[in-house]
Amino acid sequence: MSERSEPELTLADLGESEILARIFPRLPESSATLVGPGDDSAVMKAPDGRFVITTDMMIQGPDFRLEWSSGHDLGVKAAATNLADVAAMGARPTGMVVSIAAPATTSVTFMEDIADGLRDACLELAPGCGVVGGDLSVSTVLTLSVTAFGDLGGREPLLRSTAQVGDVIAVVGRLGLAGMGLAALFAGERAKARASALQAQLAPLPPISQGVIGALAGAHAAMDISDSLVMDAGRIARASNVVLNLDEHVIDDLSGQLAIELGIDAARARQAILFAGEDHALLMTFPASVTLPEGFLAIGFVDACEEGESPHVALGGTSISENGWNPYAGWNGETS
Ligand SMILES: [Mg+2]
Known part of the structure; x- marks a missing residue:
């Protein structure tokens, strides 16, 4: 006989505000934040006068399979791929915004696992980089989109076009x-x-x-x-x-x-x-x-x-x- 268990709480059971209230406390704070989550936009420091920006999207199917990846895995990978593009410019990652579209049947626990993966990747790979905002929407295809920011610290960005003969x-x-x-x-x-x-x-x-x-x-x-x-x-x-x-x-x-x-x-x-x-x-x-x-x-x-x-x-x-x-x-x- 199968054991009876409580049905898992899904996104459809909670409103967006309630979901965000559960997710945001799990996310890392950015040390460059002047105005954090809670207003219509975040405000971040750009002491260099410039900032590096990149975005990378992950779609269920071509980019990942839920048979292979946990929610935590997806959070780590979504953060890591974006952080790598910031690092590739010679910059220090300072913050990211994260948009997730998920089926209404997705469990709240799974979304919390994604948030924990984002947090763990930032803490491990780019201390001081945090999640400063984002968006949630509903879709039949789970989709994560991250946009990350970085600080050049007064240096010139490292480009693809600046390799020199003899390097x-x-x-x-x-x-x-x-x-x-x-x-x-x-x-x-x-x-x-x-x-x-x-x-x-x-x-x-x-x-x-x-x-x-x-x-x-x-x-x-x-x-x-x-x-x-x-x-x-x-x-x-x-x-x-x-x-x-x-x-x-x-x-x-x-x-x-x-x-x-x-x-x-x-x-x-x-x-x-x-x-x-x-x-x-x-x-x-x-x-x-x-x-x-x-x-x-x-x-x-x-x-x-x-x-x-x-x-x-x-x-x-x-x-x-x-x-x-x-x-x-x-x-x-x-x-x-
Ligand atoms: Mg790249």
């Missing part, structure tokens, strides 16, 4: 791990997958504070690796009109380490290192004279385009196809 290419954070987590989930092999790969995919904790550290060390260019090392390196190459030449020995080393960590063969690990996305590692270029900050790994050099050559990514001097995550097609690295 060292460096990366901080993991490569290939989130992609292998996703591959395990798609294969129905969650039980066999390593916890590190599943967490990287479902609730990533990218190296947010390294954005400012890289900027302070003198980075010329930066972006976060959301789609794949090679695809995102190609974006820097084109924006800066240069060749990003990756060191094949370093890529082989990384592949070997990932293969051991995940118990997979090195060729598959190499595909993931080069062509899988969603790790949100930071890819930067530094003047060759710079001593790389702790945690950064040199993975290649920025070369000039030779006569008649287009900007591209090379591995060991040979041009490599720029495969990676495409939201309309999926991870196409396997077929390259």
Whole structure:
């Protein structure tokens, strides 16, 4: 016989004000807030006179599945992906606004779990960054949209277009791990997958504070690796009109380490290192004279385009196809 239990409280059972009253106390406060939640808008400090702003949306289906992700996972991932884009500009995240559209049948507990995930990601990755506002709506498709803000602290933003010939290419954070987590989930092999790969995919904790550290060390260019090392390196190459030449020995080393960590063969690990996305590692270029900050790994050099050559990514001097995550097609690295 099944046990009788109280039916779970859903969003339809509560009004918007009551839901917000339960969620807001769980969210982190921003240290840049002048007027916090409760008025029609928040008011935030912008001591730099400028602020960095980015947005990223997650839709149930193409971006996540509720069979795989908990509410807490979704909160962490929604925050982390936005924080990574702020960090990729060399900025310190200061605040975010969060909009969620959910079915009326969604449990209140699930919404509280999302709020707790947002809080835990901010506290862990970007202390001082808080949720300063948002919106709730109803939809048959669960949708989370986050807009995040950041402070440059008087520095110039790190762009994709400012890599210079002779720069060292460096990366901080993991490569290939989130992609292998996703591959395990798609294969129905969650039980066999390593916890590190599943967490990287479902609730990533990218190296947010390294954005400012890289900027302070003198980075010329930066972006976060959301789609794949090679695809995102190609974006820097084109924006800066240069060749990003990756060191094949370093890529082989990384592949070997990932293969051991995940118990997979090195060729598959190499595909993931080069062509899988969603790790949100930071890819930067530094003047060759710079001593790389702790945690950064040199993975290649920025070369000039030779006569008649287009900007591209090379591995060991040979041009490599720029495969990676495409939201309309999926991870196409396997077929390259
Ligand atoms: Mg990005």
